[in-house]
Amino acid sequence: MNSQNILQQINAEAKFIENSIGYQKTKIGTIPKDWKVKKLKDISNRVQRKNDGKSHNVLTISSKGGFLNQTERFSKVIAGENLAKYILLRKNEFAYNKGNSKTYPYGCIYGLEDYEEALVPNVYYCFEIREGVTEFYKHYFIAGKLNKFLARVINTGVRNDGLLNLNVTDFFDVPVAAPPIKEQQKIASILSTWDKAIELKEKLIEQKKQQKKGLMQKLLTGEVRLPGFEGKWRSLRILNFCNTYSGGTPSRTRKEFYENGTIPWIKSGELNSRKVTQTEEYITEKALANSTAKLVNPETILLALYGATAGVVAMSKIRASINQAILAIVPNDNCDNNFLFYYLENHMDKVTKKYTQGGQPNLNADIVKKMVVKLPSIEEQKAIANILSNIDNNIELLEKELNGLKQQKKGLMQLLLTGKVRVKV
Structure with a gap:
């Protein structure tokens, strides 16, 4: 399925309706009356599962990229002897990294998706969703919906180790929205489908970049000559x-x-x-x-x-x-x-x-x-440059479309995750 088909599917699923139920003012803002406000601890279980000693991937969290393998990010596992203290996280469980960044100044939360099990630093606050739809809360956390509440309970900013001053009790006491389960499922489905469109566009861009890389290697070395051109370089x-x-x-x-x-x-x-x-x-x-x-x-x-x-x-x-x-x-x-x-x-x-x-x-x-x-001759130079420029222009167009998709999703998240726009369930 290509990105256009996915977007058509989104339009078919996202039958937005006017909210006839009304709204209520709460500590997390104005939300639909049939939504509840709960503490994070009310919908989750903390995960403190110890390393079982088996061979596992060792992960770290990047604010922009989510979970990354430590060997890929640092060219080695940086845990050293502390590996025994790492937490064993399982698929669809979450980890909160208390490190601040420009993207997430109050830390970031990501769910484990690409591994069945993995080890993460024990300074992360880890948990699973007990009451609610995991996929809904994945988008909720990525959207930074906890930020303003975390800001209130973080004490005097960053510690010497680079982590935010936030104790575990205050973290799990932050309020979260709790829409009806069926609405959570529908919102999660729409946003996940949008993610697929973004992922497809990203793969297409990467394919174009690899195509360009291969052409550059062949055309800029004379390994492959363009039709009509001869002579030594x-x-x-x-x-x-x-x-x-x-x-x-x-x-x-x-x-x-x-x-x-x-x-x-x-x-x-x-x-x-x-x-x-x-x-x-x-x-x-x-x-x-x-x-x-x-x-x-x-x-x-x-x-x-x-x-x-x-x-x-x-x-x-x-x-x-x-x-x-x-x-x-x-x-x-x-x-x-x-x-x-x-x-x-x-x-x-x-x-x-x-x-x-x-x-x-x-x-x-x-x-x-x-x-x-x-x-080569100036004519062949221009011909080669023209081919590569055309690929560049195509990549730039695709990247512009990708940015458009990301902005659209961002706007959609703001509407759906706050209840400003409701969906039929």
């Missing part, structure tokens, strides 16, 4: 056909360099978007004249040199200034700008690995300028 160092330069950071002590600035100022972390269309900070004309910051024109290739983003390639879509951690690369007329962008994107991983020391890559302008690039 030339091997040239970047310094032979490109102008390169870095920027700088205006003094932070000079307010006039930043206050009311109108010139976008690109930092290396902003290259992760691949296409830079806006910046977090702006500088003034005075800053540009009195610092080593330099301007780049639209369609300039940008390469991050230092730190965690070293080797990341992006294209500036705006006229902006850059800092010292970014190298601007401007090819001459013998090289197509987009071809070089894709070429670098495909090859920088090997380069950064070569110059990685102490776990972090460290590049400089000389390393980049001495890189050898294989160039």
